[in-house]
Amino acid sequence: MSKITRRNFINGTLMAVGATMLPFDGISQSVMAALEPEYYPPSRMGLRGSHPGSNDHAHSRAWSQKTNWGSTTDLDEVYDLVVVGGGISGLAAAFLFQQEYGKDKKVLILDNHDDFGGHAKRNEHTINGETVLGEGGSESMEYPAGYSKVATKLIEDLGVELDKFKKFYDADFFIRNGLGAVSFFNKKTFGEDKLVQHPFSDYPGFVEGLMRPTLTYEEAVQQTPLSAKGKEQLLRVLKGGQHDLDIPKNKLKKYVRSHSYFDYLQNTLGVDDPMVLKMARHTNMDYGGLGTDVMSIGTALSSGSLGSDPYEMWNDAMNKGDYNDYARKDEGTYSVDEPFIHHFPDGNATIARMLVKKMITNVGPGETVEEIVLSKFKYNELDKSSNVVRLRLNSTVINVKHLGDPKNSEEVIVNYINGDKSYKVKAKSVVMACYNMMIPHIVPDLPKEQYDRLKRLSKVPLQYTTLGLKNWRAIKESGIGMAMCPGNIHNVVGMDYPISMGGYEYTKTPDDPCILHMRSAACGDTIGAPKIEQFKEVRYRMLGLQFKDYEEEIREHLGGMLPKGSFDFDRDVQSISINRWAHGYAYRDPGKIGRQRFGRIAIANSDAGGDSMVQSAIDQAWRAIKELG
Numbered sequence: 001m002s003k004i005t006r007r008n009f010i011n012g013t014l015m016a017v018g019a020t021m022l023p024f025d026g027i028s029q030s031v032m033a034a035l036e037p038e039y040y041p042p043s044r045m046g047l048r049g050s051h052p053g054s055n056d057h058a059h060s061r062a063w064s065q066k067t068n069w070g071s072t073t074d075l076d077e078v079y080d081l082v083v084v085g086g087g088i089s090g091l092a093a094a095f096l097f098q099q100e101y102g103k104d105k106k107v108l109i110l111d112n113h114d115d116f117g118g119h120a121k122r123n124e125h126t127i128n129g130e131t132v133l134g135e136g137g138s139e140s141m142e143y144p145a146g147y148s149k150v151a152t153k154l155i156e157d158l159g160v161e162l163d164k165f166k167k168f169y170d171a172d173f174f175i176r177n178g179l180g181a182v183s184f185f186n187k188k189t190f191g192e193d194k195l196v197q198h199p200f201s202d203y204p205g206f207v208e209g210l211m212r213p214t215l216t217y218e219e220a221v222q223q224t225p226l227s228a229k230g231k232e233q234l235l236r237v238l239k240g241g242q243h244d245l246d247i248p249k250n251k252l253k254k255y256v257r258s259h260s261y262f263d264y265l266q267n268t269l270g271v272d273d274p275m276v277l278k279m280a281r282h283t284n285m286d287y288g289g290l291g292t293d294v295m296s297i298g299t300a301l302s303s304g305s306l307g308s309d310p311y312e313m314w315n316d317a318m319n320k321g322d323y324n325d326y327a328r329k330d331e332g333t334y335s336v337d338e339p340f341i342h343h344f345p346d347g348n349a350t351i352a353r354m355l356v357k358k359m360i361t362n363v364g365p366g367e368t369v370e371e372i373v374l375s376k377f378k379y380n381e382l383d384k385s386s387n388v389v390r391l392r393l394n395s396t397v398i399n400v401k402h403l404g405d406p407k408n409s410e411e412v413i414v415n416y417i418n419g420d421k422s423y424k425v426k427a428k429s430v431v432m433a434c435y436n437m438m439i440p441h442i443v444p445d446l447p448k449e450q451y452d453r454l455k456r457l458s459k460v461p462l463q464y465t466t467l468g469l470k471n472w473r474a475i476k477e478s479g480i481g482m483a484m485c486p487g488n489i490h491n492v493v494g495m496d497y498p499i500s501m502g503g504y505e506y507t508k509t510p511d512d513p514c515i516l517h518m519r520s521a522a523c524g525d526t527i528g529a530p531k532i533e534q535f536k537e538v539r540y541r542m543l544g545l546q547f548k549d550y551e552e553e554i555r556e557h558l559g560g561m562l563p564k565g566s567f568d569f570d571r572d573v574q575s576i577s578i579n580r581w582a583h584g585y586a587y588r589d590p591g592k593i594g595r596q597r598f599g600r601i602a603i604a605n606s607d608a609g610g611d612s613m614v615q616s617a618i619d620q621a622w623r624a625i626k627e628l629g
Contacts, residue, residue, distance in 0.1 A: 039379045041115035042122040042349075046547050048136055049121060049464070049579035054113045057396040057417045062441045069398065072415060072422040079108045081628075082414045082427035084397045084442075086111030087118020088138070088348065089605045089617035090433030091355035092154060094389055097431075097625045098359070099157075107359075107389045108425060110416055112396040116356060116382075119584070120614075122349035123577045125468030127513035131374070133504065134466035134496055134515035135347025136579030142613055143338050151618040158354040159369045162342060165499075169341040170506060171209040173498035175333055177510070179481030180211030184561045185225050189487030190275060192225040193560035195478060200238065201283040202309035203492070204482045208339045211481060212332055230273040237276065237306055240269050241313025252317040253298075261300035262293045262528065280306040281523055282486035291523035294531050343497045345373055345504050348614050353377065359389040370502030394418055400430055400443045406599030429600045429628045433621065435459065435583055436590055436607035446598060453594030457607060461538045462584030463520035465490060465554070468575040469513060474567035476510040488557045489550070490518035513574070518554070531587070539582045550578050585612040595620070597627040 044051075060066040081097050083090045086109045094107045115121065121136030141147075144155065144162055155162075174180070181204035185194045198213040198220035213220065217238045221231050245268060247255050265271045265280055281291040283305040292300045301308045301318065308314070344350035353372050356363055360382060366375040382391040395418045402409035403426075415424045432439050437457035440446060446454070469475075475495065482494035496515045500506045507514035522542070524534030554576065555569045589610025595603045602624035606616040 040376070041379070042124040042346075043126065044114075045123075045125075045575045045577045047580065048123070048577050049581045050583070051114065054396075055582070057398060058112060058438060058441075061398045062438060066398075069415075069417060069422040072424050075423055075425050077108070077425040078106075079425065079427045080105040081107045081429050081431065081625075082412070082425060083107065083109045083431045083433055084400065084414070085109075085118065085433035085435075085605060086113070086116040086391060086393070087433065087605070087617065088120050088352055088355070088614055089621045090118070090431070091116065091352055091359075092618045093431045093433050093604050093621035093625055095355050095359060096154070096622055097628075098389070100625060100629070104388065108427070109389070109391045110395045110397055110414070111391070111393055114394055116391055116393065117349050117352035119581060120348040120352045121464075121579055122346040122353070123466045123515075123579070124346075125466065125513075125515065125575045125577070127468050127470055127574045130513055132468055132507075132513050132515050133345040133373075134517065134577075135344075135349060136464050136466060136577055137347065137462075137581060137584075138349075138614060139343060139347040139464075140340060140497075141342040141348070141351075141615075142340065144342055144615075145338065147615045148619050150622045151615040154618050155351075158351065158358065160351075160354075161369075164501075165341045165343070168499050168501040169208065169339075169343070170498040170500065171335070171339075171341075173506070174207075174209045174211055174481045174495075175331075177476055178211070178479055179476070179495060180479055181207075181213060181334070182478075182480055182483050183224075184483045184485045184488075184493070184557075186485070186487040186557065186560050188556075189278070190225045194223070194225045195480075195483070195561060196220055196223045197479060198223075199309075199482070199484050200234070200279065201304055201306050201484060203283055203285060203304035203484065204494075205304055205309065205334045205336070206340045207482060207494070207497070208335055208341050209498075210334045211479075212334055214332070226275050227273065230275050233269070233271045233273045233276045234279070236269050237265065237271060237280065239313075240264075240307050242315075242317045243313070244268055249316045253319060256298035256301070256314070256317045257296050259297055261295045261297045261305070264297050277527070279486045281527065282491050283484060285492055285519055285521045291527075291534070293523070293527045294529075294534070341497070343499055344369075345496075345499050345501065345506070351614065356382075356391065360387055360391065368502075373502040373504045392418070395423075397434070398422075398442055400432070400601060401445070402599050402601070406445065406601075409599055412600050427600075429602070431602050431604050431621070431624045431628070433604040433624070436586075436594070436603065436605055437583075439603065443598065443601060449593055450596060450598065453590045456588060457590060457594075458532055458535055458587040459581075459583035459607075460585035460587055461522065461535060461542055462581045463490070463522075463542065464579040464581070465518040465520070465550070466577045466579070467516040467518065467554070467573055469516050470572050470574055471511050472507065472514045472516070473510040474562040474572070475514075475516070477563055477566050478561070480561075483561065485557065485561070489522065489553050490520045490557065491522075492519040493517070493557070493561070518557075535587070542580055543582055547576075547578065551576060586610055595623075597624075600628070602627045 119137035123134040123136045125132045181199035187193045364375040364377040366372045395416045397416045399415035403411040522538045524537040586607045595608040604621045604624040608620040609616040
């Protein structure tokens with residue numbers, strides 16, 4: 001067991017230095033109010049994201065159909081709007097509701113987690129007295145030039161100036177430090193710990209300024225620990241493309257969207273080496289479908305999977321907009337026409353924090369986005385009775401029901417659990433900004449077709465781990481800007497985006513502290529199994545692991561990947577935050593029927609748009625509050 005676990009962890013939760021040490025399930029609303037500034041979830045480490053205890057009541061409702069929660073306390077609170085879910089969509093719904101219907105409208109936001117923001121989770125690591133920020137989920141505003149007018153206006157209303165990110169983002173950081181895209185093959189899976197200076201995919205291509213590999217395909221393949229057969233087949237994949245398909249050019253675009261990527265690998269290219277197929281299966285991270293074994297050729301290529309670089313080999317098969325032309329390829333770095341640079345030091349948590357600050361002004365110092373980055377919020381300000389907008393954490397909604405006939409009801413009863421006790425409040429309107437697949441379990445009497453549409457929704461499990469490193473000398477020595485790791489739980493490891501703003505400075509030298517990001521988009525054990533089955537398998541596996549299991553794997557991972565003379569886990573790793581999202585990316589679209597208003601209840605969350613992007617969260621929030629007008 002490492003020094004980290006012995007020193008700092010209590011039941012999988014790393015408490016902030018000096019904070020009151022309470023068992024996790026002891027954090028009720030009354031305890032929150034008494035904690036004063038010590039209650040500060042962003043600095044907690046250990047098992048985070050949907051942390052232990054956060055989903056217990058929801059699972060009891062959905063899995064066991066529990067209805068008896070004991071006696072319910074009527075708080076005698078009446079709100080113009082109750083929002084179920086304190087992620088970006090829920091916060092945006094509250095903010096837009098007040099903008100649309102009046103600043104005096106009373107709003108209550110309920111969330112089952114110990115922090116607001118949903119997937120936009122802020123991770124604060126303290127290293128040698130210095131605060132180092134990272135994101136535990138929703139990380140960036142992706143291509144904001146394409147946002148709707150509503151999403152664009154909201155971002156502007158929060159004070160976000162997009163042009164400033166060209167200054168905030170240090171595009172030369174990676175090349176200045178010799179950090180590129182590499183691959184790590186671990187001993188447990190591939191028989192040898194081996195780092196190769198090539199990603200064998202195009203997934204790293206979205207990191208602006210990251211160094212491109214200089215090794216040829218042939219040179220890189222020969223350095224892998226694959227068998228002779230595996231090396232030959234890997235090279236075949238890397239040099240493959242539309243020229244391997246006996247398809248007329250005018251039919252290629254339709255073909256790659258209707259045919260399996262794995263069928264192309266196995267039947268067109270003749271790949272059967274299990275290690276090559278493992279590499280192919282674990283190069284997808286961001287396209288909401290687990291492994292590439294359940295993707296079309298087009299989706300796999302668009303997600304940067306094995307064999308997708310260079311895109312020129314698929315030029316006639318891809319639509320314009322499926323990928324961006326490299327803008328600085330000749331300079332030896334990844335760079336695209338629309339740079340992926342709109343990233344705050346804590347990811348989209350800054351957007352969530354700005355929304356809260358706009359509605360609850362006493363929550364902490366700072367007025368602008370840049371000032372908010374380093375502002376320490378006072379969580380005991382969130383649910384004061386004097387607030388027009390109140391944010392109540394650790395509160396799982398288990399029943400939302402109209403008082404009377406939904407068609408002409410003017411009031412909705414909202415029942416929630418906080419600290420294992422049942423409470424209820426009243427609302428003139430409700431926005432369900434929670435996971436949409438939970439709505440059928442907590443909103444009775446939904447029309448059957450709407451119930452069925454929402455019930456069929458699911459989520460893609462994802463995990464974002466942040467490590468607080470005392471220095472990154474071993475990272476620089478290894479040349480790692482981003483490492484593809486097909487044999488490990490965390491498929492991708494890399495340095496954070498080099499963003500400095502508002503007095504927060506990104507790490508400058510290898511002797512300085514930094515955040516190391518580790519991502520996991522795990523697959524089920526059976527290649528080609530239906531997505532839903534793989535989601536369930538991965539979800540149960542993820543939730544079945546304890547912190548010590550993750551720590552052991554991370555120790556082995558980094559110990560095998562980084563040079564032993566420069567890296568020592570116990571010496572160099574200060575803190576770990578395992579952000580587990582058993583329900584991550586949205587899967588399936590509920591359609592108009594699924595997201596339609598039901599009486600005084602409207603539906604938001606990015607799920608309602610069948611999407612996982614921040615702009616969808618905002619757009620769905622706007623649609624929901626407009627439906628309540």
